[in-house]
Amino acid sequence: MTSIYDNPLKFKRIEVRPMNSTIGAEIHGVDLTRPLDEQTWQEVRQAFADYLVVYFPNQPLTHDQHLAFSERFGPLMAMPQLLSVEGYEQVHIIKRDADDSSRVIGESWHSDSTYFESPPAAVIMRSVTVPEFGGDTGFLSMYAAYETLSPKLRSLLDGLQVVHSATRIYGSAYHAQKKKFSSVNARTDLDIEAGDREQIHPAVCTHPISGRRFLYLNQVYVQRFEGMTEAESQPLLRFLYDHAARFENTCRVRWQKDQVLIWDNRCTMHKAIPDYIGRARYMTRTTVAGQPPR
Numbered sequence: 001m002t003s004i005y006d007n008p009l010k011f012k013r014i015e016v017r018p019m020n021s022t023i024g025a026e027i028h029g030v031d032l033t034r035p036l037d038e039q040t041w042q043e044v045r046q047a048f049a050d051y052l053v054v055y056f057p058n059q060p061l062t063h064d065q066h067l068a069f070s071e072r073f074g075p076l077m078a079m080p081q082l083l084s085v086e087g088y089e090q091v092h093i094i095k096r097d098a099d100d101s102s103r104v105i106g107e108s109w110h111s112d113s114t115y116f117e118s119p120p121a122a123v124i125m126r127s128v129t130v131p132e133f134g135g136d137t138g139f140l141s142m143y144a145a146y147e148t149l150s151p152k153l154r155s156l157l158d159g160l161q162v163v164h165s166a167t168r169i170y171g172s173a174y175h176a177q178k179k180k181f182s183s184v185n186a187r188t189d190l191d192i193e194a195g196d197r198e199q200i201h202p203a204v205c206t207h208p209i210s211g212r213r214f215l216y217l218n219q220v221y222v223q224r225f226e227g228m229t230e231a232e233s234q235p236l237l238r239f240l241y242d243h244a245a246r247f248e249n250t251c252r253v254r255w256q257k258d259q260v261l262i263w264d265n266r267c268t269m270h271k272a273i274p275d276y277i278g279r280a281r282y283m284t285r286t287t288v289a290g291q292p293p294r
Contacts (some may be wrong), residue, residue, distance in 0.1 A: 019253075024139060027047060045073075053253065066124070070175065074122075095280075106271060119204050119265065119266075121289060129280055130257055134276030135272045139268050140168060164200070166221060167223070170190040170195040172192055204285055208291065217237065
């Protein structure tokens with residue numbers, strides 16, 4: 001769906017600097033420490049819808065301000081596997097200490113918590129401490145991943161359902177391996193049976209705002225196509241993951257202190273880039289509740 005704001009020069013209250021022609025934009029001319037007037041808010045919402053990943057430099061928010069801005073996007077939800085800031089149940093911690101050698105949460109391309117019946121719609125993340133280099137986050141457009149497939153393959157995928165679960169995050173598959181996530185971020189008391197519980201979503205969904213179709217699968221939570229074995233599913237899934245991650249479908253965000261970033265968790269994937277060994281990184285995030293993918 002074409003937006004009236006596809007040309008960034010049409011924004012009047014904010015300055016939008018696209019990262020490329022597919023996904024991502026940097027936004028200036030906004031002070032998120034104060035309530036936004038309605039026109040500025042509508043332009044921020046439109047930029048988010050157009051570019052899927054938008055970030056705002058130099059925004060030294062308090063936890064309360066972070067929550068207030070986030071709640072304008074919709075009701076917030078808890079994330080059971082993440083720890084929260086004390087006194088702020090809906091502000092979650094994404095932290096890595098300088099001496100941490102455990103696995104990095106989000107180290108593979110994924111959308112968050114697709115094993116839920118209603119996965120998150122969006123995430124608003126704020127940087128508190130960032131290393132002097134490294135620690136970027138990659139994003140990719142699942143609109144582009146779907147739209148650049150052949151019509152024949154799109155038609156096939158339109159009729160498929162996908163089985164998701166958190167078994168590799170806190171279920172039996174996770175506990176069967178030796179290398180664990182850091183307890184600084186993730187809870188260690190989650191129910192293994194709940195982690196193994198399966199949820200089915202369509203392989204291709206329609207965005208509730210844009211009306212565009214997008215691939216809805218990821219290598220962290222997807223187990224197989226419904227009605228197929230894992231062995232039968234893997235060749236097609238591997239092709240789709242590689243196709244989605246083509247450079248022209250992606251952008252890479254370099255974090256700075258006090259930067260606020262929003263991503264659409266429905267039609268994007270993201271991954272943490274753990275290239276800052278021996279350095280600390282601390283973020284907080286809020287999560288906007290979503291609807292069952294359709």
